[in-house]
Amino acid sequence: MALFLTISFSSIATGIHTWLAGTMQNEMLVKITEMAIAGISLLLFLVPLCFFLGYMERKVAAFMQIRLGPNRVGPKGSLQIVADTIKLLLKEGLTPTASDKFLFNLAPMIVVVTSMLVMAPIAFAKDFQIWDLSIGVLYVSSVSSIAVIGILMAGWSSYNKYSLLGAMRSGAQIVSYELSVGLSLISIVILTGSLRMSDIVMSQENGWWIFKGHIPVLISFVIFVIASTAEINRAPFDLAEAEQELTAGFHTEYSGMKFAMFLLAEYINLFVVSAIGATLFLGGWMPFHIGHWEAFNHIMDFIPSSLWFFGKTFAIIFIIMQFRWTFPRLRVDQLLTLEWKYLLPISMVNVLFVTVMAIMGWHF
Amino acid sequence: MFLKDYFVTIYKSVGSLLKGMKVTGYYFTHPKEIQTQEYPDNRATLQMFDRFKGEVVMPHDENNEHRCTGCQACEIACPNGTIKIITKQELQPDGKKKKAIDTFVYHLELCTMCNMCVTACPSDAIKMAQTFEHSVYDKRQLKKVLNAPGSKLMEGVE
Amino acid sequence: MAETEKMIFPAQLHQTADGGIVVSKLDDMINWARSNSLWPLVFGTSCCAIEMMSAADAKYDWSRFGFEVARATPRQADLIIVAGTIVMKMAPVLKRLYDQMPDPKYVIAMGACTISGGPFFYNTYSVVKGVDHVIPVDVYIPGCPPRPEALLHAMITLQEKIKHETYFGKAKTEEGK
Amino acid sequence: MTNEEIKTAVSALFPSVTYDETGEFLTLLITPAEIRSVMKALRYNTEFSFDYMFCLTCIDWKTHFMMVYHLLSKTHRHNIVVKAKIADVNKPEIETLCDIWQTANFHEREVYDLFGIRFLNHPDLRRLLLDEGWDGYPLRKNYVDENMISL
């Protein structure tokens, strides 16, 4: 298993490419086939991932709430989410008569597709990346903000007042918090000097940014976690669905499979923001290295890079989950106050510090 | 001054949030605190308190005899008509006729477990049982006849 | 009950010449999923709602069965636990909520008030004498209010019923009805 | 203030008020016509200052309706009951008090709903507990409901 994980994924990709290029003469066809393979393997990866995240969320919630959580469906309740999913898929999918049917049905797809798109530049392990584009960080922050359109569409087309209110809240929220997320990402870009994900990971070879970058990067990291929690509409920033106020917010009218897609998107988003946080601040798949302690670094290298990546990602996921099960929800004006009066000014000043630090070379 | 307040606010807020996370974190890391009793699996050991009011029953002894004289005190005491007693005239050996119960109808679907019938009963014929698993698919199954078929009044109960 | 409780996944292992393959009947699969993922609607009118909340709490913890995803909107719920008295003014609302739920949907009538009007059966002018006058009920739990364990028992009873359904909604066997 | 002092003070203002001291509280029996003037005096005169109306209800005595107001003064800690007899059973009417005590608003709506007493000048006199189209006033003694099952 460890051997399998440590072999270079790029050789597999190269192998597939050579084989495809050999069998098909048409270069276009090869590209399309490769894209299809990438997409399908991503899906095959995402569905179990979401099952696991759903299961993890319920168990984390249960243990924090001094109870057991799902334990009767499958071994230790691990098939609970599978049952939920099958049930949701087979449930009657209602489209309200008064709704805008086209937008109503399109909205969940947009939400899911945008959240999946953000997976593209993430480096899951050493040399394992779907698309290492040169503007990785910019791509992530721009594509992820498209999701709000899906939510607005869902809320608007539902022809339900709770949905509309939820969508409007979500719009204000995501647009505001995008700024903080962007600024905290910028601080790493400044330090690295590159937008490319692989460069950012490689720059942390001798230590992760969170350690190398002193307090400013730590502040960026905290702001990133808070703001990205808000951006993916998770509690305590789940105003768009605020169950106690708006029953279910923008997805009040959604049922069955379309609702399952929102759930899927929620978990993919959770994974994506944690993965980006792990990549930028905690070194992605890069093992824990300390300066020039060669022996220690070598021991760390034996742990497969994918385990490093997932370990870090799930640590952030756990923190975000703990937020959800600990804090009360903010009110809509407090949400904006937090962003515009606290997070944004702090992150702006922080970017200044980071820049000074980068110019002076004060980081390790 | 303004800046100081600003940072004090942030410091205090973060502190209070961390305190909350400490509580949830404590329970997450201490599985001993888990309170859950696994209901269907603990049925063997699950013991209701002896005063628990689950449903009204009429105890019968081994000779299929009960203590209900058919006085209808419980029927009168019941606030919402849960109990209906149908009486009959029974011929005594000495030729006299005596009132006895024919059917003791108990509507579990109406019963509020208020215990008024049990306190009203002069001959301790009925009591509260500790059962609670009464779920049914059909409401009609909840209408119960408490006296067993062929049962008769215990000797010496007036 | 004991037999189906142990069923981890509705799959049967059929031995073939070159090892085993997993075969599962579609109906079993669907019923397994449906019965193990009953998301209740947040619906409670009076005292029984408190016991319903107790069933969700740490001591009874209905999340063990996967019931804890209580949905506030009927669109995403599979089950109404009618916990509490239904009065004439509420009956149309309950009917509407039931109609808003997507199929398949189930109803548990919890407590004496819901089953028959219970304490408010006689001499009242505004109480619906049994929620089955308004919506079809699958499982009845008597009690005023029933214990949280009784509610869990009812949920297991409902799971049993679901496990005997076919995809098109009819009960497969006599005991399922 | 003791009951006697209240009686003297009220009699000085409203000679027509009669008293009933059989119950727990001192009871003032008044006519519906003078209810607002009496109540305003009880509420705003500093010697009474009955600022807290803790109960407002109605009794159907078949021949007449009796409005019952329970008042308490938070400053002087004395209670009284004011009763107003509405003689007209077919068209019962009385002035509203909801500008004097805000709690009267909902209580009067409830009484209107269940007894059918019209509160004149009430800002929002609609049925409170029953449907708009409900037939009859259920707490009246002559209310018949064919759906009602008697024990």
Next chain:
Amino acid sequence: MSLLGEPELTEEGEFVINIGPQHPSTHGVLHLKVWLDGETIKKIQPHLGYIHRSIEKMSESLSYRNFIYATSRMDYLSAHINNQACALTVEKGLQIEAPPRAQAIRILMAELTRLSSHQLWWGCTGLDLGAVTPFFYAFRERELIMEIMEETCGARLTQNYSVPGGVMYDVHPNFQNRVKDVMKQVKSRFREYEEALTGNVIFEQRTKGVGYLSAEDAISFGCTGPTARASGVSCDIRKWFPYDGYDKLQFDEIIMTGGDSYTRYMVRMEEMKQSVAIIEQLIDNIPEGDFQAKTKMVIKLPKGEFYQRVETARGELGVYIVSDGAASPYRIKYRSPNFSNLSALSHMATGAKIGDLVAIMATIDLVIPDVDR
């Protein structure tokens, strides 16, 4: 889900939403018609009656022993206190008094009820504001109290334990030990409650300055209980008109003057501690003797009117019985605390945000069946 789901724009461009009758934050079946301007509430109109069960009419045809059981279903979180109120009213009519042992047991049960009610309220306040976990911590202690109830009264929620003349049966032999154990646990958890919710900055912001109610308005609206005491109005019936021997006990009436949701929250938190104090005073000093006074099989009250008020977990409950000498009351009126507290809701919430409405409703602690009866 709203009853009237269609978007509704009135001429002035107002946005009207219907919260309820079935909605997670209304704690039952309350229907609030809310006129909105963006997120700000311009006007609220409560619509009641979705659980109006005609208890008053029903009680007119029940005997004096029997009408009590229905009151458990009014304010089911203070079920025992409701029963106690009715029993006290009948006792007042019969001019008898419960024996000292029965009185002490009643107070113990009433304070346990108050404690469990406040615990449930604490959990639900967290739940309403979006913090799910406090609910489970609160219910952990509540379940312990429910066990005490069950052991002695035989039921968890609707005990039907107080009867005219005393209590239905004596306390369980295990009662005192169990109560002492539970009180020890409950006391040790208060600190955790504070860490989990009270001190939380989000919680403070959600509740501070929200839903202000002045003392004058509180009295005028007839608000009672913690809702009024948070506005600086002294209204604890246990102090004002002591019953069942509350005058012999040492406890404080918690009065704070903030008038906002946070103060209401704090009043309840302090009241829990007071309840524990009362229980600890009394648990070792339950007098010996009968647990029930002798009453006739069929109780008939003399002609007249009897009014008894008690302090439930939510405020002042008044039971007003008009008797014409028959075996059942001629007219019975329950002056319920929630009814008056609810009437102040629209006054408190106008101008607030939708999120505040939830906080206000949570801290008034409404029990809708008590409003509708």
